[in-house]
Structures are given as structure tokens and as C-alpha cells.
Amino acid sequence: MKIRDIAIALPAKRIDNKLIAEWTGGDEEFIKNKIGIESRTFLGEDESQIDLSMQACENLFAKNPELARDKVGLLIVVTQNPAYKLPHSSAILQNKLALSVNTACFDINLGCSGYVYALSVAKAFMIAENIDEAIVVTCDPYSKIMDKSDYETISVFGDAATATWLSSAKGAVIGMLDYGTDGAGAQHLMVKSGGSIFPHKGIWHENQTAVNADDFHVKMNGRAIFNFMMKRVPSSVDACLRKNGLSLSAVDYFFFHQASKYLIDNLREKMNLPEDKVPVEMKDCGNTVSSSIPILIHNFMLRGLLPNKKCLICGFGVGLSWATNIISFGGE
Amino acid sequence: MTQHEALNSITTALRKVLKRDNIEITPETDLAEKKILDSLDRIVFVMELSELTGKDFPEEIDLVKTGILKVHNLVDFLTGVKNISDFANIKV
Numbered sequence: 001m002k003i004r005d006i007a008i009a010l011p012a013k014r015i016d017n018k019l020i021a022e023w024t025g026g027d028e029e030f031i032k033n034k035i036g037i038e039s040r041t042f043l044g045e046d047e048s049q050i051d052l053s054m055q056a057c058e059n060l061f062a063k064n065p066e067l068a069r070d071k072v073g074l075l076i077v078v079t080q081n082p083a084y085k086l087p088h089s090s091a092i093l094q095n096k097l098a099l100s101v102n103t104a105c106f107d108i109n110l111g112c113s114g115y116v117y118a119l120s121v122a123k124a125f126m127i128a129e130n131i132d133e134a135i136v137v138t139c140d141p142y143s144k145i146m147d148k149s150d151y152e153t154i155s156v157f158g159d160a161a162t163a164t165w166l167s168s169a170k171g172a173v174i175g176m177l178d179y180g181t182d183g184a185g186a187q188h189l190m191v192k193s194g195g196s197i198f199p200h201k202g203i204w205h206e207n208q209t210a211v212n213a214d215d216f217h218v219k220m221n222g223r224a225i226f227n228f229m230m231k232r233v234p235s236s237v238d239a240c241l242r243k244n245g246l247s248l249s250a251v252d253y254f255f256f257h258q259a260s261k262y263l264i265d266n267l268r269e270k271m272n273l274p275e276d277k278v279p280v281e282m283k284d285c286g287n288t289v290s291s292s293i294p295i296l297i298h299n300f301m302l303r304g305l306l307p308n309k310k311c312l313i314c315g316f317g318v319g320l321s322w323a324t325n326i327i328s329f330g331g332e
Numbered sequence: 333m334t335q336h337e338a339l340n341s342i343t344t345a346l347r348k349v350l351k352r353d354n355i356e357i358t359p360e361t362d363l364a365e366k367k368i369l370d371s372l373d374r375i376v377f378v379m380e381l382s383e384l385t386g387k388d389f390p391e392e393i394d395l396v397k398t399g400i401l402k403v404h405n406l407v408d409f410l411t412g413v414k415n416i417s418d419f420a421n422i423k424v
Contacts, residue, residue: 034372188391223375224391230379262372 002171007059024151036261040158040286042143056161073131078114112317114290158286162294175326178240188224240324258292338410
């Protein structure tokens, strides 16, 4: 099962650092120079995660006329901010995209490690069920869960969607996954309310005022996330290389989750990786959670930089969760 | 750890984070208030200092509000004169 193509979609509403500074009292230059973001896009009030996911899928179909809708056997949506609490977004999307009712549809509830996990889940499901064509969608619009005045989150995150076509016929080969979870750090990136512990409304929670409205916002302990990443990512990269029988020097590009420029620069220095092998491309979109890695691959595909290249992809974040894999591109 | 060793560790960590040698600090310097370290550099500074000294800075504490980024507080913490729980607003 191979990666055939990727399409992306960004919302129309673009938010620059000046506005973020107005909202939060933060420093525009700091966001640009250290976090690495000049602007990001947010969904509008009347736009949903489904709208953006649809747009990414329609872009994929438009780019690839040979991808017939009735041949898609699997649709996975990676998100923690679905259109509805239930049903799953992939079911809504199946109908809106006019995919066959025989399409297996499910969501994967993961954050920044989600795309890397989803590729392996899709690969395994396609092999197990003899499916030839699949689509993996990522779309996690944090604009819907951020507090406008919370500098730590709103300066960093942006909304985006991606759609990846996986095919049994040809494309880039998905390698062996390294993965892990450290739930002891779960509270460091969390939306506290809305689940069954602090429900919005339920049999025992009929009075909504019992729930703190601010607990519906995402909260991030930046230092804890930084420490987690510096501890887990290098060892996951090593383990992934071992599983795939590769040395560090055999990797052409390291596509790390685009958390922030500062974070990736520190990681690169710690791992002694060459700067030209570790791209940071988030200045126009911010940290787009599970979409950041497919956006990077898409951009490099567009520039024709990936034929015969081996790319390491590594996602890390909410959970705390991490996953690393190798994608090997052929000469096509 | 002596006061001298603690100050040396602080200076070493600052040089590494700020990527320059000319670091001037006194016991009264507040690394946050004087804007020697911004919010991201603070994270790496504390991580480096922790690696150099073996002292743990709990992730739950607010580095600025607790005042632990004042040099004399850092020295007291590193030399064992104060525990992390001695700083204001810390519940460990």
C-alpha cells in the first residue's frame, strides 16, 4: 500500500501576527522569528471541519481523475475536533463525497501523531480487506477550541485539511512504524470539558453552569510538551531506523511535525542533523496538528524533490503520543 | 554544590541557550524580567540547567511567577539552601 498523491486545503480567513498581538498582548516579532509563523488561517464562524475536509478531498479528486469515487474502499478521518460529537466525521464525508456505501469509514482520535499512525492503520486495513484505493483525511481545526486571549495556543495553531490517496498499485512505500504513548503527561495538552468526566450536559449535569466554560478551551503546558519532544523524538527516530534497517545518513529528509520553528531547531541541533534535511515550513499556516506532515510532503512533491528519496516522518503531541515511519519514494 | 559551581552552571546554560559568551549576571538579575530569556529560551535554559546539575524543575511550576529565574533564587535552589516548595505559589 503506497502513497499516491496528497491534496491540501486552507480556510480563506487569514490571521496575521498583528491581530494575534492585539488579541493577546503578545509580541509580533517573537511569533515571526522564534515560533516561525507570519500568518495562519482559521475557519470562519459558519465553516466546519467537514467543509475543509471536503475541500481537500475534492482537490484530490480534481488532481487525479483516475481516482474513481466508487473505487474508494476505505476513508479514514484523523481529528479530535470533528463536526459533531457523534456521528464520526468520516460518515458525513462519505455521503457528501458520494463515495460508495460499501466504503469502510472511521475516525482516528489522535492529534499531532495522527497522520503517521493513520498511514499504518490504513495500510494494514487495506491488506486485511483486500482494498485497492483509500483516502486518509486530516483536519483538526483548533480555532474552534482556542481561547482568543491565550497567547500560548493562539499564536501557534492554524487550521488546515489534507487528503492522502493510498493505492495498492503504485506510489511511495510506507515502512515499519515506531510508536509510543506516555499517558502520564496527558494533562499537558488537554480540553478538559465535553467528555464524560465533565460533560456539557447529561443526566447528572443538567445545569450547564456546573461546567467551567473556559474548560472547553484547549490548554497547553508548552514546557512539558517541549521536554516530552526532546526526550521521545530522538529515541523514536533511532528505533524507526533500526526497524527499517536504515542509518541516519540514509534519510534524505526529516519531516517532523511542525510544532514550532524553535522546537524543531532545537531538536535538529540535539540530533546533529543537517539544516537542509530538516525543513521548517509553517510561516503561512502555523502548527496544523495532524495536517502538518502531509502538508510538508505535499509541498516537496509539488517542487519535484521527492523522487528516489527516503523521508522520515515523525508526529508527536496530544496523549502524549508519538509515531515515526519511513516513506520511500520511487523514481516516478 | 557550592555557590561558585551553581553560578558557573547558570552561566554555562545561558551561554548555550543564547549562543553567545558575553553574559553578565549578578545575584540580583532576574532572567525573565530583564528579558535575558524569552518564554521559549526559558524552557531550554531550565532543561540545560537540569542536565548540568541533576536538579529537577517540576513542569507544573510557573518559572516567572515563582521568581525562580532570579539568579540568587536559582543559586539557593541549586546549592540546596532552598527546596522547590520554598518558592511562592508552588504546590508540589
